[in-house]
Amino acid sequence: MTLAILKTASGFWNPLAFVAFFIGVCIIIFILRAFGKKDFKPSKYKADVFFSGNIASEASRVKASDLFWGFFEAMKPYYNLITKIHTGIINDYALWYVIVASLLLTVLTLGVLQWA
């Protein structure tokens, strides 16, 4: 199958082979599932969301801001620094442009001086 093969600098990637493998795995899962209990009857509880063994309620749900708490605690020094830079003040936006343009010009000037 040469169609869809993406040639990289030192290898290749065949998405169709990946999809074929994925479909194969799905078929195996469905076959295994077919060996399950035949007398199972779907109940109204089938689609309920569980959280730590209990049916999740509005109060017990995990909010977006609760997720990855440990990561943010561990990265606190980084986030303190990075959020301080994001001031939302337009003057600072312009200042960062000036900093980048000046740095670029300085490096280029030094390069030109060395080159000349």
Added chain:
Amino acid sequence: MSLLQHSVALLIAFPLAFAFLTAITEKLSAKVKNIVVPVGMLSVVCTAFLTSVDVFANGTKVYTMGAELPSITMPAKLAIPIRIVFIVDAFSAFMLLLSSIVATAAFLYSASFIREAQAKYYSLLFLMLAGMFGLACTADLFNLFVFLEVLSISSAALIAFFVDFKASEASYKYLIVSSLASLMVLLAVGILYAQYDMLNIAALAKVLRFSFVDIIALALLVSALAMKAGSVPMHFWVPDAYSRAPAAITATLVVASQSCLYALFRVSFSLFGAFPLIHIIAYAIILLGILSMFIGVTMALPQKDIKRLMAYHAISQTGYMLLGVGIGLLVGNTANIYALKAMEGGIFHIINHALYKGLLFLTAGAIIYSTGKRNLDELSGLARRMPATTIFFITGAAAIAGLPPTNGFASKLLIYESSYIFNPLFSIIAMIVSILTLVSFVKVFCSAFLGPELKALSNVKEVPKPMLFAMGMLSFFIIIFGLFPDIVLNTIVEPAAMALLNQKAYIGALG
């Protein structure tokens, strides 16, 4: 003489004409306006598509405004091109193609999403397209500035389309940043014009002496265009503007930022490509790319506003493009296979990003449209009520995280592998950023689509069909580009990369 010969002129003329026609017909009759807008969009998109196909099939197109024949770039008895010249090479055609795909999706989405002041909205959208197409095709530095202004002003007006305090503030900030960038571009253009008496990029590239004043112009152009592309540390306007604009406009703004990225690459490769110290610019672009990738994704993680989170990811993804193309600029020739593949990866990522980021912003818009909420803490269990939007979100999220077999994986693979050869750290950072991107979108998926249904959201319904169709269209391209990356790469990406790397061909196109 066929109409296709004048397609480059029509690329600018159609959106400009329909922008004004839409505004005028609104005053005459709403029914006429309802015909003019789709006809206009169809004409604009078809022209862009046909021009791209023509360029990919037959090579670079040169068009001179006001000449007896469009191919005559030099007026008689003059040694320099003084007319307005457009050079549409494969990289320009690539930009036209991606702009027209996203514009079509934005237009379809807006049919249901925008209910008020439609004439004003579509007029400005046409102007945005005129700016983007102009930027992609112009071979003239002053016109580059003009199209940058057209794009900035129309974008600023559209960011503030939903007139509220935050949207107005975002628009104001965008306008200030854009004005600063445009002013610096104009200053650089003035510097070059004062020295060489010409504005044509190809003609200038032939005579540049790389004096100290030229270097100032280069620094001004690179920094200003990097700011307009949303590169860290000049990215602060991006979350403000992207999060407050209407969803379809945010998707178009992604392409607008990429048009500025296009201008940055055009200046670096086609204008200053022969500069002996261009590797300094290449390293600067790579550094901006690495910073954009890492700071963008780490700032996205703690966000609760769904569109703001996605806006930070847009910054992060821009980093991949800067890294890939920066490596190409560093090597500067097609002989090195790793450099070429890095370039291809960076350029492939431009179109992939436009597709999946456009889709993700449209899904965010669908959530806001249906629930009226944008805070992830106030959302839960939407997968039951909005199954189609959920599927589209999963498609976009998988693509941005670079999961196989999506298009995002194909372009990122090229970047990972090629950048590893130049510095393993580049590749490691790029992979870590992809993992963090996945983590961030798992957070959005878990909090917005999974979990128990909230009483406040019990009446939520799926969005109207035109909005679903627009999201479906972008999902279709994501899947096709992911399953057949070789076709996309060989047909449009590789010619675009070669066009960018071959400065002599760009100069030679002028005749």
